[in-house]
Amino acid sequence: MPAEAAMVVEGRTRDEDLVHEIEPAVQEELIKHPGKWAALTRSEVIAIRDTPAAAYAAARSAGIESPILYHVPDPRAGYSYF
Amino acid sequence: MPRIPGTHVGTGPDGAEIFRPIIIVAIEIGGLVIRVPALVDSGADNTLVPESFVAPLGVDFSKLAPGPGGLGPGGGLDTRMCHGLIRWEKEKVVLMTGFLVAEPGKGPDTVLLGRADFFRLYVPRFHWHKNPPVFDLDPVARNG
Numbered sequence: 532m533p534a535e536a537a538m539v540v541e542g543r544t545r546d547e548d549l550v551h552e553i554e555p556a557v558q559e560e561l562i563k564h565p566g567k568w569a570a571l572t573r574s575e576v577i578a579i580r581d582t583p584a585a586a587y588a589a590a591r592s593a594g595i596e597s598p599i600l601y602h603v604p605d606p607r608a609g610y611s612y613f
Numbered sequence: 614m615p616r617i618p619g620t621h622v623g624t625g626p627d628g629a630e631i632f633r634p635i636i637i638v639a640i641e642i643g644g645l646v647i648r649v650p651a652l653v654d655s656g657a658d659n660t661l662v663p664e665s666f667v668a669p670l671g672v673d674f675s676k677l678a679p680g681p682g683g684l685g686p687g688g689g690l691d692t693r694m695c696h697g698l699i700r701w702e703k704e705k706v707v708l709m710t711g712f713l714v715a716e717p718g719k720g721p722d723t724v725l726l727g728r729a730d731f732f733r734l735y736v737p738r739f740h741w742h743k744n745p746p747v748f749d750l751d752p753v754a755r756n757g
Contacts, residue, residue, distance in 0.1 A: 549747070550615035550703065552637045553650075558621040565623060573637070583665050587647075599637055599648040600666070602722040606623040606631055 553599075565605035570598035579603075619746040620650070634739065634748045638708065638724060642670040642697035650723050651699075653737050653748065657727030659692075660699070660709060664717040666724070667695060672714065680713045691716035699724075708734060 553561075554574045561569055561576065570578045570590030578589035583600050590598035619632030634653040639646050640662065649666050659681070664674050677693030692713040699708045709730045715721065726732075735750040 548615045550617055552617060552635060552703065553620055555618075555621070562621060562623045584669070587669065597639075597646055597648055599650070601650055604622045604631075604633075604722075606625045 553601075561601065561603050564603050567603050569601045569603055570595065571601055572598065616747050616749050619748065621745065630745075632746045634737070634746075635723075636701055636726075636750070637703065638726075639700045639702050640666060640670065640697060640724075641700065642667065642672060642695075645670040648702075651726050652721075652723050653731070653750070654725040654727060655732070655737070657725040659727045659729045660712045660731055661692065661721060661725045661727065662695070662699075662712050662714050663721055663723070664714055667697070667714055668717075670697070672697075674714060674717055677714060690720050692720075706734075 552573070553571070557571060557574060557576055561571070564579045567579050567581060568583045568586040569576055570580075570586040572595065577593050577595050577598055578586050580586040580589060583602070587598065587600055617634070617636065620635040622631050622633050625631050635650045636653065637648060638651040639648050647666055647670060664672075668674070672695060674693060677695055680692035680694045692715055694711060695714045696711050698710055699712060700706065701708055708726075712730070734753055736753060738749040738751065740747050740749075
């Protein structure tokens with residue numbers, strides 16, 4: 532089977548179905564803060580803090596009831612699960 | 614099933630851009646919910662959740678039943694079994710009703726989705742040759 536055919540799902544190519552779990556603009560903002568904790572939505576960074584609790588609290592104060600809590604990886608810190 | 618772009622997490626020491634296969638999951642315990650990233654990790658035996666993610670949901674690590682433990686890159690790791698839901702909200706599915714929690718201050722800084730549970734529900738296919746890299750998560754039911 533040609534490779535192109537393998538990529539087709541129900542009449543559409545899979546690349547037409549790309550779904551971002553976190554919007555690219557948010558990803559690019561996050562990587563400016565390696566090692567920090569962020570509270571965000573899929574489309575907006577709400578708060579950047581040193582601890583998860585502080586980031587979560589800041590988001591709640593901003594009216595975000597259930598933010599995504601995200602630890603920004605620090606590639607300079609050596610091995611990371613990220 | 615949608616194709617998911619890798620999440621850009623930074624630039625490595627060699628200047629290469631680093632992408633990771635991440636989905637956003639919701640952990641639900643006792644009516645409380647926290648939304649966090651989860652790494653699709655074929656190197657993880659079981660799904661593992663940082664203690665810092667479940668503590669705000671009222672979980673006391675010391676009161677959890679012992680898990681199998683593990684030997685990660687950092688050495689021995691105390692893990693405990695925790696009852697709770699992990700949902701992939703975007704796909705409207707419950708991924709699991711129980712998971713392991715890593716001891717406080719150790720282990721990963723994100724959820725690791727492992728082989729014994731998540732990989733029995735989804736068949737991951739990674740396409741690292743694409744720019745940016747993408748990955749597919751096909752439900753097992755569709756693949757037989």
